[in-house]
Amino acid sequence: MKKIQGNIKTLIECPLCGQFEATSKQIRSHIGGFPISIVECPLCGLVFQHPQPTQEKGTNYFNWRYKTSNRGKSQVNMYLSDREFCSQISHARIQWIRSITNGHRFLDVGTGNGALIYAAREAGFEATGLDLSQQAIFKAKEMFGIDIRKADITDIHADEVYDIITSFGMIEHLRDPFEFLKTAYNHIIPGGTLIIETMNYNSMLRLLLDKRWYFFLYDHLFYFTPETLKIFLERSGFINIQIHEVPHSANVTLPKHNTKTTGILFKLTHKIKYAVYHPFIALRYPLILKTAKKMWPQDWKREILLFTARKAK
Numbered sequence: 001m002k003k004i005q006g007n008i009k010t011l012i013e014c015p016l017c018g019q020f021e022a023t024s025k026q027i028r029s030h031i032g033g034f035p036i037s038i039v040e041c042p043l044c045g046l047v048f049q050h051p052q053p054t055q056e057k058g059t060n061y062f063n064w065r066y067k068t069s070n071r072g073k074s075q076v077n078m079y080l081s082d083r084e085f086c087s088q089i090s091h092a093r094i095q096w097i098r099s100i101t102n103g104h105r106f107l108d109v110g111t112g113n114g115a116l117i118y119a120a121r122e123a124g125f126e127a128t129g130l131d132l133s134q135q136a137i138f139k140a141k142e143m144f145g146i147d148i149r150k151a152d153i154t155d156i157h158a159d160e161v162y163d164i165i166t167s168f169g170m171i172e173h174l175r176d177p178f179e180f181l182k183t184a185y186n187h188i189i190p191g192g193t194l195i196i197e198t199m200n201y202n203s204m205l206r207l208l209l210d211k212r213w214y215f216f217l218y219d220h221l222f223y224f225t226p227e228t229l230k231i232f233l234e235r236s237g238f239i240n241i242q243i244h245e246v247p248h249s250a251n252v253t254l255p256k257h258n259t260k261t262t263g264i265l266f267k268l269t270h271k272i273k274y275a276v277y278h279p280f281i282a283l284r285y286p287l288i289l290k291t292a293k294k295m296w297p298q299d300w301k302r303e304i305l306l307f308t309a310r311k312a313k
């Protein structure tokens with residue numbers, strides 16, 4: 001390893017395409033300020049943490065985020081603990097899922113506080129939720145009265161099959177996304193659907209905020225783009241892979257703050273305040289907007305990637 005302008009250049013194994021030599025970007029995680037090291041494969045564009053934090057450190061961080069989310073004002077943490085917010089997103093998700101899928105056997109992996117399972121059962125799905133986090137299981141019981149199975153998809157019985165498998169904001173946490181996608185494929189019936197949601201690295205906001213991007217978290221190991229996620233899905237056996245507009249996301253306005261955040265005056269004041277506190281970001285905005293539009297004409301606006309993929313009949 002040799003140091004180049006404060007960054008570390010090293011030989012790295014890309015999960016998609018082989019070895020490459022890369023300069024890592026040293027960042028502090030948006031929540032907690034933990035040091036993370038990001039690399040971008042120059043061949044396929046895959047972005048990931050290298051080295052990855054140990055399993056133990058990653059799990060501890062995630063549990064800590066859950067425990068502290070009640071106190072935090074950060075919108076990134078709201079999806080963990082705000083009941084009204086989670087219900088609103090989950091109902092929108094279930095409505096959308098109902099409109100694009102067939103069948104009623106529904107599995108959500110990395111389900112978190114149980115909001116989605118609650119909404120799915122209300123809509124008539126036979127819904128099961130899996131999560132490895134003890135904190136998530138506790139929250140699901142506390143917030144929605146839902147029992148979540150403490151399991152990973154690789155723990156479920158080989159005969160267990162579903163019409164629909166979903167995973168929202170989960171795949172970026174995994175040490176091996178291929179293992180998850182290939183296992184999910186095996187548990188989906190022919191003609192069934194996989195739904196994946198994660199954040200988009202190739203978005204205008206990531207480019208604009210750079211190291212301050214709020215999705216740079218210690219437990220986010222992979223940062224997908226429309227292209228790299230599509231390759232992962234194709235190589236896991238899926239067909240008819242499509243990207244969708246997000247009918248919901250962690251960026252929807254909190255119901256209880258609706259009146260405050262929807263007015264034109266509020267938006268304008270918010271923009272002015274932001275420009276005062278972050279003048280360099282504000283100054284960069286016009287150029288970044290132009291660059292992002294040119295580089296990613298289809299996807300520059302998407303902060304969140306929502307994919308559906310089918311298993312052949």
Ligand SMILES: [Zn+2]
Nearest residue numbers: 014017041044
């Ligand atoms: Zn690569």
